[in-house]
Amino acid sequence: MTATTDHTTEHSTGATFFDQTTWDGRFYADGWRQGTEVADIVSPSTGATLGRYATASPDDLDRAVERAVEAQRTWARTPAQERAAVLRRAGLLLEQHQSLLAEWLASEAGSALGKAGFEAGLVAAEFHQAAATAMMPYGQLLQTDRPRLSMARRRPVGVVGVISPFNFPAILSARSIAPALALGNAVVHKPDPRTTVSGGLFFAAVLEEAGLPAGLFSVLPGGADVGAALVDHPQVPVLSFTGSTAAGRAIGRRAGELLKRAHLELGGNNALVVLDDVDVAAAASAGAWGSFLHQGQICMTTGRHLVHERVHDAYVAALAEKARNLPAGDPASGAPLGPIIDSGQLSKVDALVQATVAAGARLEAGGTHDGLFYAATVLSGVRPEHPAFREEVFGPVAPVVPFSDLDELTDLVNSSEYGLSLGILTGDAYRGFELAERFESGIVHVNDQTVDDEAHAPFGGTGASGTGSRFGGHEANIEAFTETQWITVQGSIARYPF
Structure with missing residues (x-):
């Protein structure tokens, strides 16, 4: 199949969704942008070139993060119902274009047709789950020994850096992107270069059409230098990485040095x-x-x-x-x-x-x-x-x-x-x-084999498999992509002996 003729779908209005002329040779950062270099998207099954994407640089990443910081301030103040509505629209678009995503998974990731269809269906569920997460309780009242109101509430972390792998590129990207956005964060995403479309650019098109405000989501395909820049960036406090244990250990070490949170979902045996x-x-x-x-x-x-x-x-x-x-x-x-x-x-x-x-x-x-x-x-x-x-x-x-x-x-x-x-x-x-x-x-x-995942179930491993359940379910996602703030309120200024 060819990307130019088969990898598009038509709206009822006649407009084409994910038209290759829109994204070919580009990355996504506050809109579709050309880069200084491009790389081919190659089918591992046939060796055919399916299209091209622009490779981002560390400078491109710096600009994307700067824009994300600005956009996130407004997004965090946006009512939860409005954030949830964007995620719901994205989920509906993913359902509408499920076969298109499955085609890309088959041709770009080498997925058998059954696996491709299964994965594409899971992705929509992640966005619907995220929409529900946006509406969940985000704090609790605390006991206090003083005459005041004491509570703990969750606040978005700011900008979340997401790095995803090639094997299940759509679902393993969506399960970080969707809840992070739903909870009021911006996301800068680096997909695996081998699956830049099904693991990244496709989501840019979906979220843009769903009405996500500009600057909140970037897709920056690139090499190890872009990944390192994302890990090191001082305005990206939380990292969500899915990939090999060796790479995860390196990211975890660097995140520890920088006092960042790194959610690591790694290998398994x-x-x-x-x-x-x-x-x-x-x-x-x-x-x-x-x-x-x-x-x-x-x-x-x-x-x-x-x-x-x-x-x-x-x-x-x-x-x-x-x-x-x-x-x-x-x-x-x-x-x-x-x-x-x-x-x-x-x-x-x-x-x-x-x-x-x-x-x-x-x-x-x-x-x-x-x-x-x-x-x-x-x-x-x-x-x-x-x-x-x-x-x-x-x-x-x-x-x-x-x-x-x-x-x-x-x-x-x-x-x-x-x-x-x-x-x-x-x-x-x-x-x-x-x-x-x-x-x-x-x-x-x-009485089942080992490969199973649901959007609303906690997912994560121990030991060399990662840092525990940081994906799936409202509680895990809220824990992963927000910070806790303790706040007290009392009716008058407290009196002190000084």
Whole structure:
């Protein structure tokens, strides 16, 4: 598909939404602006050029933040109902143009059509949830020993810096952008350069049409220098970063030096626990979805299948059969698996698989690739010291490890430095619920795989997976994007002995 003909939609008035002539070769900062340099938007599936975007510079970022600071003062004083109305209109526009966003996710991010449609649908929910957050109570009355009114109230932080990744670029951008704006902040957003449209420029078009006042939202695609400038900027007090653990640690260190708040949602090496009383066929289906959805390029991907020894062999056979029947190809053809995002990531995935096989694991399915299309891969005989067990693969790879008792299982689950998502598959749901307390994980799903997210549910992990639940639900978002102010009021000036 071509960006110029297929990646637009028509309004009933005949006007074109997201017309490429409006944004091609531009970034968004107080309107669509040309930059000094442009870069191509390239499909990882076909290698075709889909369009261009302007790359921003640190100077562009400085100007965007300066404008955001000015615009945010007025936005913070805007009644909550008016802010909520803008977010509701944005949600409705996202619903109206859901298929257009899905097309960009398929062509730009390499998303299979089902994943692209699913993600595009989630994005609208994030904006509707944010509209509701704007109307939530934002403080509480406090007990006091003196004759006065004492309260704690939440105030917007000012300008929020958002840095989002390539894998679920739309949803992982929206879940910071929408609530931050709803709560009275401005947002300066740096999307991953590989997904500048579905992770950034598309939101600029939506929010502009929804009536968001100028200057409150900027999309500044660029390199590491722009990201560093956003982290360092003295007028950006809160950072919301989703990406790799290594990058998150660097941002967290720098934010600490600058006394900034950094909300970090990082990697995962999530375990799927398969107990001995499961329906093996159903378990293998869930396991395949958990490991192979979007080529395993999800922080919640099932990275370790921990299977009771009584059902281990049957599970491996069923999972390998699933893998062999999941072809990888251009999402436009309907293939269930798309490409790995780029050659660097593919090399990392393949190196981890090959090193694990060399260390003694057995290749039950996959382990090959055609260009950027990596076959769904199942490894058995995996041990805790193997690379594919220890590290986040971020590819369509399912390492399977047997266990014999619950103490061994607990050690296997908790041996990872990550603690994002966990699935427990069992014939006895309450047994799974009881087991959940043993495991160090921010999210636990009983009788489901590890990839799951809802706009109104708290989301976040422990350890190397990040700084806890800072996304999802009113309380988490209010905590993330506001500051607490204590205020007291009394009827007359207090008397003092001085």
